[in-house]
Amino acid sequence: MPATESPSLAHWQTTGKWFNYDGHAVFSQMGGEGEAVLLLHGFPTSSWDWHRIWPFIAPHYRVFALDMMGFGFSDKPLEYPYSISDQADLHQGWIEQMGLGRVHILAHDYGCSVAQELLARSQEDALDFSIASVCFLNGAVFPEVFKPLFIQKVLAGPLGALASRVLSRRVFDYNMSRIFGPETQPGHEELSDFWQLLLYNNGRGVIHKLMGYLDERRCHRHRWVGSLLRARQPIRLIAGTADPVSGRGVIERFRELAPSPDIVAMPGVGHYPHFERPGMVWHHYRDFLKDTRSPQTSGG
Template sequence: MRRRDFLATCTAAAGAAALAVVRAGQCAQGATSEVAKYAAWRRFADTPFGRVAYVEQGTGPAALFLHGFPLNGFHWRGSLERLAPHRRCIAPDFMGLGYTEVPDQQDLSPQAQADMLVALLDRLQVSSVDLVANDSGGTIAQLFVARHPARVRTMLLTNCDVHENCPPPQMRNSINAAKAGTYDQKMQRHLDDPVYARSEKGIFGSAYMTPANVADAAIEYYFNPLVASPRRKAQLNRYLAELESNPLLAIEPALRRLKTPTRMLWGTADPLFPITWANWLDQALPGSRGVRRVEGGKLFWPEELPEVVADEARALWRV
């Protein structure tokens, strides 16, 4: 290679590397700004269960967004932004997760979480909602609508626990660690090593389609509160341990009577919740509006494709 060509190649490579660094910095800066904006929106509602953290955007009829484990309401930020022109969008953090504050011995079971939602909605003077849920939030959504069908106008379910697949068998080791009081150590490892968090063995690497796009600031916003104190570590473990007992089998008769318009949006690349369970809901729910396949979608795809959630929500809500 001629010296001039060699120098040109080196210059181009250096320029590309510098551009990559700049773009990475811009991405990280953008994520930090996004986290800061969401944190500034955070409010607290005093309930009999404790201080429930939530974010609220928009006006009009209410929509309630239920996140999965071990995330918090930040998961729905893109959907809230797109749907706030049509709904009063409320995204709470469940007890034992996120920034909600509850007493040491508060019941953290899915049934108690559903009861907490009732108290939260009463506190916010909300009589009925459109439900949107993901992962273990889907368990709580089904419990909520089975107990309070008159308070749910529509339900949009993404990959989540269904019937006998609650919890999925792949969660056994994690639940055992939680019962032993050690699952919080996994959260700490994610915080200490974001590269691990985005690897195939990490939560973001296994549950996101493009884990490289999950910024360090987002990982910190999700997991910092979970290990912030001995109390929070214990509550994290208890939340997960409480998922061992399946509460959905008992409400099957109520679900089979449910006429609430319901739509399933299901990622096809999620080993925890195969699309066969979306089809089970489609057959079981009298109010089903069918299943939309999200090709390549993993468990937490709604965070990555909020436009899909928003499009389907608007169609279900007919707005």
Template sequence: MNWRDYQALQKVTELGDHFVSYVDQGSGNDTDQDPVILLHGIPVWGYLWHQVLPTLATHHRTLIPDLLGFGFSDRRDCFDRSITRQAEMIDQWMDKLGIAKAAVVAHDIGGGVALRLATLFPHRVSRLCVMNTVCYDSWPIELMLQFGHPSAKSIASASKTIASLGVALKSGFATSPETEVMEGLLAPYHTEVGKLSLIRNAASLNTNQTTEITDRLHRIAVPTLVLWGEDDKFQLAKFGKRLAKDIPGAQWVPIANARHFVMLDQPASVVAHLQSFLAADTAAAKSV
């Protein structure tokens, strides 16, 4: 699926002064089954999940929002894009769509959002899967700190800036990604508006917003899967292992031959683990 076909699936909903673009596919085979929400990280957007979506949507109602400031959600300047605000947005968005709770699957800063949902909005999360996520003081990486400096907006044009960012991101893959995939991941940011929004997103990264919830991780009471591309150079596997120890009953699953973008390096393996995890949770819930 190319990024234009993916974007054509998106719907838009208003949340106060902002709007959120999102994909909503599938209906699930079981009326008692919670929807699945997939959250992306920085500097990408919902298209990150395009290889996972078709299979998941066959069995589950699957929703993928673009976080505020990302993708084709609101990218105007001068609003908060922190993971604290993003978690509040997901809570409001779920209300708007009439979703009481969901299985939340998340990556990178989306994982930080998911961890805040699971600890501060626990009624929203029925199952939790985080992949190569930010946590503790594992972030922001140096690349994002540099990119988030206000002066970055005047250093180069949008096209040159995003081209340079794309080159840097290739180290997040185990093998060289297809050109179409790389172009798709960064497609929304090739305008000056998009570039500035991405710079503001990077400027909002704040390690305090994950360290703040460290002592709450032991309160997460839902089934949890920590899925990790084991060769990640951005979010090291040691943080994932620590997370799996700190969340009661969490399952640690390293994925070989995968780096940061694990769902693109090893999509079949990721989908298989997700399907098994979601099916097992459903069976367990029905047996209670």
């Protein structure tokens, strides 16, 4: 496969691996070699979000990604305590079980909150590995400037269970397209892949249960924003400015609160910069990582 050729969804699934997490099957992807980079996906999608940028990263780093509980090809049990904390437990256990001593984190959307929880645990010496760096992509790291879509509000409300059951492909396509940039819109086949992953294993039956992360962000703001502002690791925000939910507001808030804000704004790009402009994101991420490489690999 050429360095920048993306795999198909079928190939992504068949080349992945499943592991057991508290009696549930979790889908994962691993590849490349070198320093470890952990990719944390967003809502309501999956590790598939990374497939376009994966061919850029894997020749230079050892890359890890999984579908969190309730997402993608992983199990989606109806009776399950879905939470950001549990997703952080999932990643922490996975990394520690593999014996990784040091990881870089590249996180998007929902995954940004997971990364912030892992940062907080790192600052409490509660991890058996070190976090070398964190790069955020369009996520509500500051919940007060997050602007949820109407469908997200409905799913998070008292009618969420009903809304999830009647969620149609048309409504899904409309809302996904809204958060992409005007010149980087997903095509029919790409939307079909996103929809297929949502439907897989009764995903519509649990999507409203995943929406608890909106309240979690508000409840844990002090902990999660504090972990970001206290971080000693290099931190960068790469954000599409055309994102209506966590674009310009997050950029401005990051610039206002962070002691030494490292921000890359991408005009015309929406909520999924790594999907919309993977080459550009890799360029900015590669430059960020150059200054964070461990002494053992700096000459490679």
